[in-house]
Amino acid sequence: MKKNSTYNYVLAAFGAAIIAVLAQVTIPLPLIPITGQTLAVGLVVTILGTRIGTLSVLLYILLGAASIPVFSGMSGGIAILVGPTGGYIIGFLATAIIMGLYLDKFGITIFNAIVANLIGMVVTLTFGTAWLKIVGDLTWTAAFMGGAAPFIVVGIVKAVLAGWMGVIVRRRLEQAHLISFSGVQTPAEQRNSV
Template sequence: MKSKTYAYVITAFGAAIIAVLAQITIPLPLVPITGQTLAVGLIVTILGTRYGTLSVLLYILLGAIGLPVYSGFSGGLGILVGPTGGYIIGFLVQAYIMGIYMDFFGKTYPQAIISNLIGMVVTLTFGTAWLKFLGDLTWTAAFMGGVAPFIIVGIIKAILAAWLGILVRNRLSNARLLDSLA
């Protein structure tokens, strides 16, 4: 059995992966396409509910205190209350719901794809609602700016996160590196 230190290191490693993939950015007018959602799905698929969600929470907290972990090497509370804040907060809910889904239905490729697609919807819902109220937009305008540009890319990222996540999870499990995280 591995120590709590091992679990903390794995959690920090998950947050670091999210921070690195967050720097992959395709700029759009309201909200950019980033690697964050891919990273969140990947980390939760690999680490599961508890440590995946803790990794996302750590990532959010690191950015909130000003470390440049959000997309574009940004950080600070201003990002969390800005146009992308709803998506970032949505990552935490995404992680938890994804993990619970896979705990219930299993950690297989098909279930991981479904879980990641559900996670995508959760994050887009949080982000769009945030945009609507923060920007005083209509629901249609918020949907067009906060969901429509991300649907196809989101599906691709969900499938990729599921595939890579299960692949890595299975290899780490075979190497007995996830035993204490179950």
């Protein structure tokens, strides 16, 4: 990523804003709603990479913890983080790191981005289910049925969309010289180095 730290912080803030906006896209379900947060986390990490993507997710969580209404349903506060959905939100941080490390190791292709987003979905659902079990004093079966099973198919669709769209947006931003990643030359940089 570009060396300018101010620019990186602006990108991280922009990533956090994307997550906050997509978090407001909600499909209500009885126990845990389906939101655009997981799609947004996947998009942001795919587009911005491990470091800036993870910083975006951390900033999003901190804003929400500070009672700024960035979580789904225009909510915020520590009560959300310790409530039934808190495990998913905290899990976004682990998701961002693991997805980013996968993409760093295997490269940014649509296939790899989809795989990374599928892995991210599993990480998020694992954190969310474990937290739901603890907070709700549920059995593992009940926690899985309420906290993971309803989201698997939707999660796969969101992972495919985030991987596909994320790579396309990332390439466009690289071509426009708005982002540049170390070890990855934009087409203009490749032409200039010949």
